[in-house]
Amino acid sequence: MTRSWWHTAVGLLLTAVMLFPVYWMVNVSLTPPGDMRKSPPDLFPGNPTFEGYARVLDEQLPYFGTSLLVALGTVVLTLALAAPAAYSLAKLRPRGRGPLTFVLLVAQMIPGIIMALGLYGIYVKLGITNTVWGLVFADSTIAVPFAVLILTSFMASVPDEVVQAARIDGAGAFRTFWSVVLPASCNGVVTAGLFAFLWAWSDFVFAATLDSGGSMQPLTLGIYRYIGNNNQEWNAIMATAVVASVPATALLVLAQRFVAAGITSGAVKD
Amino acid sequence: MFRKNLVGWAFLVPLVAYLLLCYGYPLLTTVDLSIRDYTVRTFVHGGAQVIGLANYGDVFADPVFRTALLNTVVFTVASLVFQYGIGLALALFFSRRFRLSATLRALFLVPWLLPLIVSASTWAWMFNSEAGVVNAALAWFGLDGVNWLTSPDWSLVSVIVANTWIGIPFNLVVLYSGLRNIPAEVHEAAALDGASSWQAFRHVTFPMLRPVSAVTLLLGLVYTLKVFDIIWIMTRGGPGGSSTTLATWSYELGFGSMLPRFGPSSAVGNVLILMAVVAGLVYVRSQRHREAS
Structure with missing residues (x-):
C-alpha cells in the first residue's frame, strides 16, 4: 500500500x-x-x-431547444423500434434472424457522410429538408443498430424460466414483452437511450446537410456558424461549447456504469 | 413452430421496414447518384442522364483522389497506433488498484463523450498559430512555433493529434475490461515462475488480450474511416488538400461549394463504404470465430 x-x-x-x-x-x-x-x-x-455566456443565452437558446427536441425524439424513435425487435431476437428467436443481425452489424460500419448524401437526395425529392422530424429520422440511423444489438444482449440475460412462467400464466407474447422482459432489462433500455441521446445531441453531419436552411437548427450548427464568422469570437464559441458539453458531463456523473456498459458491449465478452 | 416464427417476425417488422426505408433506400440513392450526371436542376427535377461508371473514372483520375486516399490511410493508421498504444499503457496502469483509480478512469471518458464539434473547435483554438496554447508551450521550451492548421506540412498531424485524444478513452475502457477478464491466477503463475513484469506482459498478458485487442482495433478502424467532423471543423481538409480524406472530400464535392457535384461525391462515398464494409466483414468473421471458440 x-x-x-x-x-x-x-x-x-x-x-x-x-x-x-x-x-x-x-x-x-x-x-x-x-x-x-x-x-x-x-x-x-x-x-x-461572463460575456460569452450572456451571448449564449441571448443568441443560442433556440438552438438548444431544437437540439433537445431532436435528441429526445431520436431516443423515443430508437427505443420504439429497437425494444420489440430485441425482444424477438433474444426470446422468440424466429428462423432467419441471423442475416438480420448481420445487417445490423454492417449498418454500424456505414459512414455518416454517405447516409447524409443518400438521405439528402431523398429529402430533396420529397421536399422534407430542413424539418426537425427529418433530422430525427436521420439521427436515429446512428443509434438504431447499436440499440437493437445491446438490448438483445441485455434481454437474452433475462432467464427463460421467467418468460415461460409468464406464458403459463396466460400472458401473450406482447404482454410478456411489455410487463416482464422490458422491465427486467431496464439497464439496457437506459444504456441504449443514453447513447441515442448523446449521438443525436452531438450530430453535426446530418444537421449540416439536411437542416442547414431550416428555421429550427440544432446547437452544433449554432457553434459552426460562430466558427464560420470572420471575426471569430472565441470566448462566445467556447462558452457555447461548454454549455453543449453539459449533457455529456451530466450523463457521466449520473450514469457512468451505463456508459461503460455501452462502450464495452460487443467488444468484450463476459 | 410456424406460429412462433410468425409472432417473432411480427415484432421485427417495424425494424425491417425501418432498415429498408432509412438504410436501404438512402444507400440505393447514393448508388443511383453515382451513376448519373447530375446538375442542380436535374437533382431537384429529375431526368439526369445515366452515365455508368464515368463518375468513378473521373474520381480515380482526379489527383485529389490519391492525396485523399493516402491521407485516409495515414490518418487511420497513425490514429489507431497511438490510440491503441496509449490506451493499452493507461489500461495497464489503471489495472493496478490505487486510491481514486475508479474516479480518474471515469474522468478519462470525458473526451469521448463530448460532441465532436466541441472537441474539434477547442483543438482548433489550441493549435492557433498566434494565440494558441500549444505554440505558447513550445515557446516556453524555447522551440519555434508551428503553423499547425495553416501549414500543409502540419495540418494532417494536427487532426491526428485531436482524433487520437478523442479515441483514447474508448481504447482504455475496452482494454481495461479485457485485462480484468484475465484470471488473476495467470499472473500469479507467471510471477511464481520468476517472470519479470515485462516478460509477464510480453508472454502472458498481451497474448491473452489478443482477441480484445483485435476487436478494439477493428472498431477503431471502422470509426476512424468515418471521421469527418473533426477534420472539417479544424482544417476543412486544407490547406490545399493536405488534410483531405475520402470522407471530407466526399462532403466537399457534394456540399462544400455553391456548385454541388453529387455524382462524384457519391462515387467517393461508395469507395469509402466499400472500405468500411470490408473492415466490417473482418469484424463479423472475428466475432463468429470467438463465438465458436
Whole structure:
C-alpha cells in the first residue's frame, strides 16, 4: 500500500494532461475578448468575464431547444423500434434472424457522410429538408443498430424460466414483452437511450446537410456558424461549447456504469 | 413452430421496414447518384442522364483522389497506433488498484463523450498559430512555433493529434475490461515462475488480450474511416488538400461549394463504404470465430 499514493499521484497527473483541453475550453470561455489574442495566453482566467455566456443565452437558446427536441425524439424513435425487435431476437428467436443481425452489424460500419448524401437526395425529392422530424429520422440511423444489438444482449440475460412462467400464466407474447422482459432489462433500455441521446445531441453531419436552411437548427450548427464568422469570437464559441458539453458531463456523473456498459458491449465478452 | 416464427417476425417488422426505408433506400440513392450526371436542376427535377461508371473514372483520375486516399490511410493508421498504444499503457496502469483509480478512469471518458464539434473547435483554438496554447508551450521550451492548421506540412498531424485524444478513452475502457477478464491466477503463475513484469506482459498478458485487442482495433478502424467532423471543423481538409480524406472530400464535392457535384461525391462515398464494409466483414468473421471458440 505504500506505493499506492505514488500511483495516485501519477494517475492525477495523467488525468490532468488528458483533461487539459477541457480545462482550456472553460478558461477561454471566461477570457475577455480583449485578452484573447494575447501571446502567451493566460493560463488562468485572471479577470473572468461572463460575456460569452450572456451571448449564449441571448443568441443560442433556440438552438438548444431544437437540439433537445431532436435528441429526445431520436431516443423515443430508437427505443420504439429497437425494444420489440430485441425482444424477438433474444426470446422468440424466429428462423432467419441471423442475416438480420448481420445487417445490423454492417449498418454500424456505414459512414455518416454517405447516409447524409443518400438521405439528402431523398429529402430533396420529397421536399422534407430542413424539418426537425427529418433530422430525427436521420439521427436515429446512428443509434438504431447499436440499440437493437445491446438490448438483445441485455434481454437474452433475462432467464427463460421467467418468460415461460409468464406464458403459463396466460400472458401473450406482447404482454410478456411489455410487463416482464422490458422491465427486467431496464439497464439496457437506459444504456441504449443514453447513447441515442448523446449521438443525436452531438450530430453535426446530418444537421449540416439536411437542416442547414431550416428555421429550427440544432446547437452544433449554432457553434459552426460562430466558427464560420470572420471575426471569430472565441470566448462566445467556447462558452457555447461548454454549455453543449453539459449533457455529456451530466450523463457521466449520473450514469457512468451505463456508459461503460455501452462502450464495452460487443467488444468484450463476459 | 410456424406460429412462433410468425409472432417473432411480427415484432421485427417495424425494424425491417425501418432498415429498408432509412438504410436501404438512402444507400440505393447514393448508388443511383453515382451513376448519373447530375446538375442542380436535374437533382431537384429529375431526368439526369445515366452515365455508368464515368463518375468513378473521373474520381480515380482526379489527383485529389490519391492525396485523399493516402491521407485516409495515414490518418487511420497513425490514429489507431497511438490510440491503441496509449490506451493499452493507461489500461495497464489503471489495472493496478490505487486510491481514486475508479474516479480518474471515469474522468478519462470525458473526451469521448463530448460532441465532436466541441472537441474539434477547442483543438482548433489550441493549435492557433498566434494565440494558441500549444505554440505558447513550445515557446516556453524555447522551440519555434508551428503553423499547425495553416501549414500543409502540419495540418494532417494536427487532426491526428485531436482524433487520437478523442479515441483514447474508448481504447482504455475496452482494454481495461479485457485485462480484468484475465484470471488473476495467470499472473500469479507467471510471477511464481520468476517472470519479470515485462516478460509477464510480453508472454502472458498481451497474448491473452489478443482477441480484445483485435476487436478494439477493428472498431477503431471502422470509426476512424468515418471521421469527418473533426477534420472539417479544424482544417476543412486544407490547406490545399493536405488534410483531405475520402470522407471530407466526399462532403466537399457534394456540399462544400455553391456548385454541388453529387455524382462524384457519391462515387467517393461508395469507395469509402466499400472500405468500411470490408473492415466490417473482418469484424463479423472475428466475432463468429470467438463465438465458436
